Amino acid sequence: MRIGIIGGSGYTGVELLRLLSTRDDIDIVFISSRAQAGNRVDALFPSLRGHVDLLFSDPDAVRGAQCDLVFFATPNGTAMVQAPALLDAGTKVVDLSADFRLQNIAEWERWYGMQHTSPDWVQQAVYGLPEMYRESIRTARLVANPGCYPTAVQLGFLPLIEAGAVQCDTLIADAKSGITGAGRGASVANLLAEAADSFKAYAVQGHRHLPEIEQGLANMSSAPVNLTFTPHLLPVIRGIHATLYARLTRDIDLQSLFEERYQDEPFVDVMPAGTHPETRSVRGSNVCRLAVHQPQGRHTAVVLAVEDNLVKGAAGQAVQNMNLMLGLPETDGLLQPALMP
C-alpha cells in the first residue's frame, strides 16, 4: 500500500512515521512540509535515523505520488481545501485535523473561526472512533479522526450513556493533557521554563473539543446532553487523563457494564475494580485504559480514562482507521507495549 502524509513536521506526523516505518505491508512514499521541503526527515527527527530515508516534499506534489491513502496531519483549515481533489481521484483520506468532525457546519464555523469550504464532504465523512462506528469506517473514503480529548471522554462515558444509567444533562469532564497536545509550534506558554513544575486549567470558557464531544455523546443518547468540559495542561510530554463525573439514575454494576461493553475491543482496556490507570501505562501505545468507581457508594459514577494523546488520541487511531479502510487486520502495527517506565 502506498501511503502519504501531508504535514509531516509536527508531532502527529512524526508519530505516524514511528508507527508505520517498521511495517512491511506499508510503503510511505510521500511526506510533506512546506517549511522543510527538500530537507531529510531524519535531520529534523534524529530518532528516525535508519528508519525513514525520505526528504520532505512540497505538499502540492502529493498528487504525483499516487497514494492509496493519505493522512492529513495539518492545521485546521487545510484538509478541507486540499483533500477533495485527492478524494475525487480515488485516494482515501484520514484527516487528523478538525475539518470534518462536526456535522453542524455553522457550529464548526463558529468554533473554528473560518468558513468551511467542503460542507459536502463533511456529510460523507465518517467519524473515526472504531468503538462506535467500525463498520462505517471500513467502507469510508474520508475519515475524520477524532480529537484527543474527545476520544478519551467519549470512550469513558459510552457504557454509561448507552445503558441509560446516568443523567446526560449534568455531565462533567475534567480533562488533563500532556503538552504535545498543543503541537510543535514555537510559543512562550509551552516552553519548559513556563510549563514544567506547574499546572493550570485553560480555555475553561469554551474549548473546541466541547461541541465535538457533545455531538458524539448525543449520538449515544436519547436524552439531551449537556457537558461541562474543563481542559488542563499537564507538565508531561504525552498522555491524557480524563476524570468523568455522571449522576447515576439507577443501581447498576458499573464494573460489569464496562467490562462487557469493551470485552471485544482490542484497544480499550477496563482495569480491575478499585484501580487507577496511569498515563504512563499507555505511553506510546494505542490503548485507552479505563477504570470506573462509585465513591463511597454514593450516586456519582467517576470514570478514569487514560490514553496517549499522540497514539489513541491521534496517530495510532488514524492507523487503526487506515487498517480498517484498507481491509488490513485492525491491530496491525499497533500492538507494541507501552514504554514504562
Place this chain on the structure above:
Amino acid sequence: MRIGIIGGSGYTGVELLRLLSTRDDIDIVFISSRAQAGNRVDALFPSLRGHVDLLFSDPDAVRGAQCDLVFFATPNGTAMVQAPALLDAGTKVVDLSADFRLQNIAEWERWYGMQHTSPDWVQQAVYGLPEMYRESIRTARLVANPGCYPTAVQLGFLPLIEAGAVQCDTLIADAKSGITGAGRGASVANLLAEAADSFKAYAVQGHRHLPEIEQGLANMSSAPVNLTFTPHLLPVIRGIHATLYARLTRDIDLQSLFEERYQDEPFVDVMPAGTHPETRSVRGSNVCRLAVHQPQGRHTAVVLAVEDNLVKGAAGQAVQNMNLMLGLPETDGLLQPALMP
C-alpha cells in the same frame, strides 16, 4: 518568641525552617527528629547552610526547651499523644497533622484507623483556617492546621456556599497535588522514575481529606453537604490545583461575589474574570489564588484554586496561625513573592 518544631525532618518541617529562619522576632530553639537526633539540620537540608545552626534533638527533650509555641510536623497519631503535656504546661501548639481536625471522634477513628487518645483536646482545638475562624484562632491554645486539599477546596467553595448560590449536595472537587503532599518517606510509588512524566488519580474510593472538607463546608451551609472528591498526583514538586464544580441555583455575579468575600484577606487573591491561575504563580508563597468561571453561561460554576501545598497548604498557614496566636502581625514573614519561573 521561643519556638519549637517536633518532627523536623519532613517537608513541612524544613518548610517551617525556611519561613522562620530569617525572622528577627522568632527564635527557633528546638527541632526534633528521632531518626536524625544529634545530626546537624543543615547536613540533611543543605539549603539551610548559613541559616540554621541547630542539631536535631530527641522529641522527648522538648519540655526543657521552654517554648512559647510548638509546631507538630509529625505523622498522624503523634500530636494527640504528645501535645497535651505541652498544652498543660502553657505552651501553645499548632498541629500540622490531622489529629485535631475532625470534631467527630468516631469519624476520625474510622478514617485514621486508630483510637483517639485526646478527645477532650479535639473539642478545644480551633480549626486553623483564618479566612473562616480568625478570631477564634487569636485566642486558641491549640490550632488544628488544615490539610492541604481542604484549604484549597474550602476557600474555593466558601463564597458560593455562604451566598447560598449553589446546590450543596452535588459538589465536586477534582483536585491535583504535587508530590511533596505525599511526604518525604521512601516509597516506590513516589520515585521520580515512577511518577515523572505521568499522571493518575488515587484514593478515588475515599480519601481522608473528604470528611475534613465536608465538615468545613457544612459549617458554611445551612443545607446538607455532599461532595465527590477525587485526588490526583501531579508530577510537580509543589502545588495544588483544585477544580471545583457546583450547580448554580440562581443568577449571580460570580466575579463580584468572590472579590467582595476576599477583599480584605491578605492571602487569598481573586484573579480577573476569564483567567486561569497556575500553580507556579504561588510556588513558595502563602497565597491561595482563585478564578471563577461559568462556562458557556450554563448552570455550573467552575472555581479554579491554586496554592503551594507546603505553604498555604501547610507550613505557611501554620505560621499565619502562629502569628495570630502570638499577637504578631498576621502577615509577618509571609510576604515573599512566589518563585516564578
Place this chain on the structure above:
Amino acid sequence: MRIGIIGGSGYTGVELLRLLSTRDDIDIVFISSRAQAGNRVDALFPSLRGHVDLLFSDPDAVRGAQCDLVFFATPNGTAMVQAPALLDAGTKVVDLSADFRLQNIAEWERWYGMQHTSPDWVQQAVYGLPEMYRESIRTARLVANPGCYPTAVQLGFLPLIEAGAVQCDTLIADAKSGITGAGRGASVANLLAEAADSFKAYAVQGHRHLPEIEQGLANMSSAPVNLTFTPHLLPVIRGIHATLYARLTRDIDLQSLFEERYQDEPFVDVMPAGTHPETRSVRGSNVCRLAVHQPQGRHTAVVLAVEDNLVKGAAGQAVQNMNLMLGLPETDGLLQPALMP
C-alpha cells in the same frame, strides 16, 4: 526458545518483558520475584496487560522451567550464586548484574564489598559488548552484560583508542544518567520530590563502573589507561549522556574515524559532524548515538554519546547478546524507533 528471567520486578526485568513479549520466536516461560511470587506480572506492570500472561514465581523454581537461556536481572551477588547450577545443566545465561564483569577478582571484591563465590565462571564469562567481542559472544555459555555507563563510555572512546590517537592516561568521562539507573527500590534520594528540577554529581570519589570501564579501555589500548569518571544524576527517567574528553596526540579526521569504525554496527549511529545527540532520540531503542567534536580546532577531542540506559545500557543489549548466543539474527526484536517526542 524457552526463556526465563530471574529478578523480574525491577526496571531491567520489565524492560526485558517489553522487548521480548511481542516476539513469536521467543517464549517467556519463567519470571521470578521473591517478593511478588504468586502475583500477576501485569498487576505490577499494567503496561503489560494483554502482553504478558504470567505469574511471578519463586526464583528457586527456575530449574523446572527447562529454559534455553536465562537472564539474571538481579542485584549484585545473586547470579554468582545461582547461575552456576543452571550453566552446569546446559542453560545459557546472560547476567545483567556486575557479578561476572571484572576479570580481577580482588578488584571486584574490593568494589562490591563481598567475597566472590564463582571465580571460575568469571574466567569463562564473555563481556557482552558486541562491538568489541561479537564472535566470542556467539559461542559463550555465560555473558556478563555490561553496565549502563560502561557501554556508552567504551563505545565513545573506542575509535580514538584503537587508532592510538589520544593520550590514554588523562581520559575524562563526565557522565549523566537518568534515574532508572538507580533501580526500582524505595529510597528518599530518588523520590520525585528530591530529584526533579535538580541535578547533582554523585560518587565522585569512586563509582563501581570505574574499574569496569578501565578494564575495557585497557583491552583496546597498548598504553596504560587512566580515567577520571564523574557520574551525575539527571532528572529524566531514561537516558545516559556521556561527555568524553581526550587529548589528541596527532592530527586525525575524527568524523571519518568514527564513521568507519561503526559503519557495519547496527546499533551504533554516528551523527553528522557538528551535531549534538539528545538522549530522547534513543528513548526505548537499542541505539548508542555518537557525535565527535574538536572544539575550536584545539587539541581535545570531545565525544558525545547517548543511549537508553535500560535498553542499550541493559535489557536491549542483553537481548542483542541473547540473539547472538542463540544463533538468531542479531537485530531481531530491537529495531523499533525511539519514542520521540
Place this chain on the structure above:
Amino acid sequence: MRIGIIGGSGYTGVELLRLLSTRDDIDIVFISSRAQAGNRVDALFPSLRGHVDLLFSDPDAVRGAQCDLVFFATPNGTAMVQAPALLDAGTKVVDLSADFRLQNIAEWERWYGMQHTSPDWVQQAVYGLPEMYRESIRTARLVANPGCYPTAVQLGFLPLIEAGAVQCDTLIADAKSGITGAGRGASVANLLAEAADSFKAYAVQGHRHLPEIEQGLANMSSAPVNLTFTPHLLPVIRGIHATLYARLTRDIDLQSLFEERYQDEPFVDVMPAGTHPETRSVRGSNVCRLAVHQPQGRHTAVVLAVEDNLVKGAAGQAVQNMNLMLGLPETDGLLQPALMP
C-alpha cells in the same frame, strides 16, 4: 534609591522584581518593555500580584524617571547603545547582557556578530564578580554583570589557579544549565515537549561564554589559559552545575584551599569534603555552592559548582553589585534560603 529596569519582560527582569519588590530602601520607579508597554506588570507575571503595582513603559522614557541606578536586562547589543546617555547623565548602570564583558573589542565583535558602538565604556566598565573585583565595583559607574556559566566556572577554578596548583592550559569545564538560561523567547527547541525528559550538549564547537571565562581565568593566572568548555541543556527550570577538571601540579590540601579562599565570602559556600552540591540547594538563592574532590587520590582535581542561573548567575549578582555601587550592605535583600524541596 530610585531604580529602573530596561527590558523587564524576560526572566532576568522578573527576577530583579522578585528580589527588589520587598525592599523598603529600594523604589522601583521604572520598568520597560517595548512589546508590553502600557500593560500591567502583574498581568504578565501573576506571581507579582500585590507586590508590583507598575505598568511597563517604553524604554525611551527611562530618562524622565531620574533613576539612581538602572539595570539593563536586555538582549545583547542594546545596552551599548542606550546606556551611555544614562551614564553621562550620572545614572549608574548594571548591564546584565554581554555588551561590556569582554575587554577585547575585536573578540567581542567576532563572537557577538555585530560592531561595538561603545568601546570607550568597555574600558571603564568593571566586571561584576565581587569575589574578584569587589573594591572596583564599589566605585564603578558601569558594571558588566557576568554571564551565568562564567560565574560558576570562575568561582570554581579561582582557588586552584590563584594558588598555582593546576595546569592552566588543559582546563575542562563540563557545564549544565537549566532552560531559563535560554531566555523567555518562543522557540521550538525549548518547548517542554522537546526538552523535558531529555538531555543534550550544545554549542560544543564554541559558546560565547568561552572567551569571557578565559579572560577571567587569565586574570587569575600568570600562565597561559586554555579551556575546553562544553555546555549542556538540563531539563530543569533553574540551576547551573559546572563540573570542572584540572590537572594538579603539586600536592595540596584542596579542602583547606577552598575553605580559606572563601571564608569571608557571603555568597560562596564550600561544602564539607566528600559531598556533592545539588542545584536545588540554591534554587532562588544568591549562593554559589562548591565541593572539591580528588578522585581516587590521582592527579586530577574535580570541582563541583552549583548556582541558580537567574540569581547568582544573573539578577542576584546584579543586586549584589547594585548594593556595592550604592554603598548599601552587600547582602541586603539576598539572604532568603533556597526553595527546597
